[in-house]
Amino acid sequence: MQKLKISKIDYKKRGKMEGIYNKSAEELLNLINSLIVFLDSNGTIVLINKKGCELLGYKKQELIGKNWFDACIPKEKRKEVHVVFNRLMKGELNYTEFFENLVLTKKGREKIISWHSTLLKDDKGKITGTISSGEDITERKKAEKELKESEEKYKVIFDEAAEGIIVADAEKKNFISANKKIQEMLKYSEKEILELGITGIHPKKDLPLVIEKFKEQREGKITTAENLPVLRKDGKVIYCDITSSQVMIRGKKIMLGFFRDITERKKAEKELKESEEKYRLLVENIPQKIFLKDSNLVYISCNENYAKDLKIKPKEITGKTDFDFFPKELAEKYRADDKRLMETDKMEDIEEGYIQDEKKVFVHTIKTPVKDEKGNVIGILGIFWDITERKKAEEELKERAEELEKFNQFAVGRELKMVELKKEINELLNQRGQPKRYQID
Template sequence: MITDKPSYEELEHKIKVLEKQVAAHQQAEEALEESEHPFRAFLDNLGDAAYETDSLGNVTYANKMGEIITGLPLKDIIGKSFLPLFAGEHQKTAIDVFQRTLDGESPEYELTFINGTICHFKNEPLRNEQGKIVGVFGIARDITNRKRTEEALHIAHDHLERRVEQLTVELTKKSKQMEQEIQEKKEVSKELKESEERYRTIFQGAAEGVIVADIETKKFRYVNPAMSRMLGYTEEELVRMRVDDVHPKEALDMVILEFEAQAQGEKTLAESIPCLRKDGATIYADIKTTNMVIDGKECNVGFFTDITKRKHAEQELRERETALEIQAEELQEVNTALRVLLRQRDKDKIELEEKVFLNVRELVMPQVEKLKKTILDARQKAYLGVLESNLNEIISPFAHRLSSKYSTLTPTEIQMAFLIRDGKTTKEIAELLNLSGRTVESHRQSIRMKMGIRNRKANLRSHLLSM
């Protein structure tokens, strides 16, 4: 097959046409570069990362901020797939939004680079002159700090929510406690009011006089009706008076010393304090005190017990004691005289006993001996025996012991005790004393009782012999 070859002129013409086209293309590229230069400069200085990819996902452009945000140099980014730039769990989302952009969408989303930087992305389809989508253009804004701030705010918000909830619970509890405290305070206030009324009633109705005095000024602040009655002043008059207005002048130094000692807590009771009534009479009181603060003032609360009657009674008692002491001295003198007389009586008694003893022994007993030598019948002999026995007992120690120890024995019982001691039977005693046997037994029983012999088996004669 034979074809016509272009001539030299035709080739030269085509070359010139091509040269013109190349020149025009170069001019267009230069014009494009010049038009793109401000745009590139803008992107390079943009505060966000700008990027372009082709339809396969290879990065064809990235500005300087892309290097900063990803932490990788541009040479490791441009010309390579965008996918390794993202953390594994974010790569699926990156592929999805890339495909959606190629499909004509303009998605906005958030992804995290492998260095941990979190960015907000906005993609736009990249089209050629014919409007065909040939890649992706996008802007990535670093929102790591914002995210961390949001996370911190979220944590803080959660913490705040929990704290608010906790505080709400605490405030609710506190509110209930406050309500309870308020109720308790109301009850306490009510009780205090009732207590105040009770104490006021007690204060007003107390039998003892009560004065509340300012320790510093010694001026009376409160008095009760009993104190008013005790001193004869009205309550209004007393609250205008001072301590030194209700005591005798001659006792003021002592009263002031007692008041100050009580005010300093050195003592709580002042006894027998003279008080001056409105009518000029002096009464006496025991004053028991306690200190307390009233309206910011140190006060001395004194409880006055009127002891005037007791004081007078004590004076009368002292006078009676003095009189009794005088009487006692007189009685002592009389008692001394009586003791002298009793000693003299005892002495006279001893002398009398000695005289009786001598007279019986020297005058009577010789006559009894003479009678015993005369002719006597049995009855006379018995009487003589009794007489002799009694005389012997009179001058014997037994008679003295018996009469002194058992002073309640009658003369007949003493005589019978001698006969029992001598071993006389009831019948013999009855004949000697001319008594019946029953009478003798009655005397024997009386002697036993007076001598304290309770046991019936105890022998009366043995007891008498033991004396």
């Protein structure tokens, strides 16, 4: 969920507050995947975003100017909630930033919303309204209730978990229980696993490492022991990441071990590493042009086809900018587009002009921001290809369609004139007492 974090802000008056939220601001709010609603001190809805309208089932114009409590709070709760809100507006109650309550949709369905709200004040400190960000937690609350009501469901979750789970005595190192998934992974029954213990489900030669990792987990030094060999009943060795969690049950320290089989992942990683050169050759030889720029819009690399267009070798592009290859006007456009995409963190799929062999052609371009492991935008990646012939074909089809439309209009007009002429002939024959010559629908 995206949260709108807004500090307490003083506004001189409600009119000024409304004026601040211009069209672009509303568009930004509409991108947030949470219900955002602004209420004035009377509880009137000043602004609500797209997600809010979708969640409540209303169109925006159906809510703006309406009283929030009359429109969106269940009748049996309406008076109580409204009284609390009015007291808050008067400063009679301590403000609660986080809270939950029921809302009512247009179709009469009740939903539980988790709210994060902020009071709005004018420059004199008078409370003028609220801005609230809400998340629909109806399904989550329902799930919590169901889990609480049935202990048996905990057992189902344990047995049907996607990961293998073993419950062990942290001090004695013996196993207490094992779920179905770990039984499938090791090809043992639960009884057999409990009898084997830690030393029985790992290869003997790897036991010193396994016991050392178990000790580190028990002491809280590590949470996950990665890439540990595990011995199955059929003698085959698989590899698992084992994540531990410790709990105290009746004064006894219990360890939960979550086994994730990474055997196939290890195999895939090996194959991926072995085929790295193949992928590099693929990128270098595909007909599309590919380039990579850093956050300063300086080229880092490109593939062979793009380098050919620029009449350079791929390695020569490093450190260059668009100004080194394109007319100033076009280079400025490319750089402005790249900067905008990095600032907005959005991918763009466009068709645009491009200079190739000193001729203008049309290309289909896809650009996307490049991020580091922390999610920070550190550059721009682009791929494009020539669509000049397609554009020419589209233009020819358009011209042909226009010609056909003109011909159709001419043909229809001629047919209408023939019908009118037949009507006139039938009328003359009728006046002379003769039968009609043409049957007209």
